[in-house]
Amino acid sequence: MGSKMSDILNEAVVVLNEKLEGADFSGTAKFVVEGEGAIFIDGDGAQVSDHDADVTLSADADTFSSILNGETNPTSAFMTGKLTVDGDMGIAMQLASALA
Numbered sequence: 001m002g003s004k005m006s007d008i009l010n011e012a013v014v015v016l017n018e019k020l021e022g023a024d025f026s027g028t029a030k031f032v033v034e035g036e037g038a039i040f041i042d043g044d045g046a047q048v049s050d051h052d053a054d055v056t057l058s059a060d061a062d063t064f065s066s067i068l069n070g071e072t073n074p075t076s077a078f079m080t081g082k083l084t085v086d087g088d089m090g091i092a093m094q095l096a097s098a099l100a
Helices: 003-020 061-068 074-079 089-099
Strands: 029-033 039-041 045-048 055-059 083-087
Touching: 003 029, 003 039, 003 045, 003 055, 003 061, 003 089, 029 061, 029 089, 045 061, 055 061, 055 089, 074 089, 083 089
Parallel strands: 029 055
Antiparallel strands: 029 039, 039 045, 055 083
16 A cells, blocks of 8 residues: 555545534445545544445545545536445435535
8 A cells, every 4th residue: 555545545534524523424434435445434423444334435536536625516426427326325415415
């Protein structure tokens, strides 16, 4: 694992925790970033981990980064096939609104 890879995930965890602070997110979700690894999210926040979750969202690093920095809406990324969702769609929508 090069340092660049973990940087993407570590920076994402910081951003996700900021966005999730005070958000009402009750499920569990996992972001799988192609070629990078996975981030697990629950009511306590985000961490670099590959736990089982209610929903798994998968995207490449570019898409993931643009969702995190607000350039890409998670719903439109899903509609255009850049983001795949496997599992509980309700939890995915809850996460998307928490990140908005």
